[in-house]
Amino acid sequence: MKSAVIVFPGSNCDRDLAVALEQVSGTRPIMVWHRETELPQGLDLIGVPGGFSYGDYLRSGAMAARSPVMRAVKEASERGVSVLGVCNGFQILTEAEMLPGALMRNSTISFVCRDVELSVENSQSAFTSRYSAGERIVIPVAHHDGNYSADRETLDRLEGEGRIAFRYSGEVNGSARDIAGIINESGNVLGMMPHPERMIEPAHGGTDGRRLFEGLLEAIG
Amino acid sequence: MKTRVYVTLKKGVLDPQGKAIHHALEGLGFAGVNDVRAGKLIELDLDEGVSEADVEAMCRKLLANTVIENYRIEGAA
Numbered sequence: 001m002k003s004a005v006i007v008f009p010g011s012n013c014d015r016d017l018a019v020a021l022e023q024v025s026g027t028r029p030i031m032v033w034h035r036e037t038e039l040p041q042g043l044d045l046i047g048v049p050g051g052f053s054y055g056d057y058l059r060s061g062a063m064a065a066r067s068p069v070m071r072a073v074k075e076a077s078e079r080g081v082s083v084l085g086v087c088n089g090f091q092i093l094t095e096a097e098m099l100p101g102a103l104m105r106n107s108t109i110s111f112v113c114r115d116v117e118l119s120v121e122n123s124q125s126a127f128t129s130r131y132s133a134g135e136r137i138v139i140p141v142a143h144h145d146g147n148y149s150a151d152r153e154t155l156d157r158l159e160g161e162g163r164i165a166f167r168y169s170g171e172v173n174g175s176a177r178d179i180a181g182i183i184n185e186s187g188n189v190l191g192m193m194p195h196p197e198r199m200i201e202p203a204h205g206g207t208d209g210r211r212l213f214e215g216l217l218e219a220i221g
Numbered sequence: 222m223k224t225r226v227y228v229t230l231k232k233g234v235l236d237p238q239g240k241a242i243h244h245a246l247e248g249l250g251f252a253g254v255n256d257v258r259a260g261k262l263i264e265l266d267l268d269e270g271v272s273e274a275d276v277e278a279m280c281r282k283l284l285a286n287t288v289i290e291n292y293r294i295e296g297a298a
Binding site: 106 | 234235237241282283286288
């Protein structure tokens with residue numbers, strides 16, 4: 001699996017994501033700086049990492065979504081390259097209109113940083129094939145703006161098309177319909193607030209995140 | 222030329238920050254506040270040649286996220 005991790009000023013989970021990808025796939029991802037206008041050739045997967053790109057100025061992910069590299073990421077996704085956006089990466093993908101909806105300030109106002117239980121809603125995607133539908137898994141969250149918001153029509157469509165990948169089992173941030181992660185229409189872009197890269201070896205307190213990367217490896221080689 | 226762009230959350234979109242401000246005002250003893258909505262004011266200093274349509278485009282492409290926000294453009298003297 002040839003992968004790249006995009007690095008924005010203020011990204012802070014880029015290395016964690018790279019470590020997870022390397023551990024599972026055996027190949028070190030290429031780190032790509034946000035100013036790049038072209039991506040390395042032959043990528044199978046692009047990781048858009050967590051953090052506070054551009055200091056969360058204006059809105060979380062707003063600046064990063066308009067940076068030069070994201071144009072290339074969008075084009076690659078349209079050619080079928082898989083894209084995984086975690087936390088700030090999810091915010092960036094919605095701001096870039098690669099995923100619908102928006103991530104607003106948590107309903108509690110406070111930053112939430114803890115392990116949360118998720119239910120796997122769709123086990124058919126390239127990202128979730130190593131889980132079973134309805135399975136409960138534990139993955140940590142660490143965010144201030146994870147409150148997923150979209151109009152009812154969009155939410156109904158996401159549910160109807162099986163594009164909700166993960167839901168929170170309990171109240172976390174006020175997200176509409178407890179949405180923790182969604183998939184795009186073509187099934188090759190996943191955005192999620194929880195951090196699977198922080199749950200890949202027993203020393204992390206669990207390995208529930210690892211199967212996401214293993215599933216990806218299996219699906220895209 | 223100074224132009225102001227007001228960005229506000231759409232009606233019906235919950236505003237956790239507005240709610241917290243509301244609670245804080247009540248905590249300070251201010252009565253009669255029915256609701257609080259928080260937004261942003263962005264001031265642009267523009268060349269004369271920049272049209273309102275250009276500012277509209279700026280709003281749609283960056284300044285507001287039209288999934289959840291409305292914007293209002295106000296020219297200032």
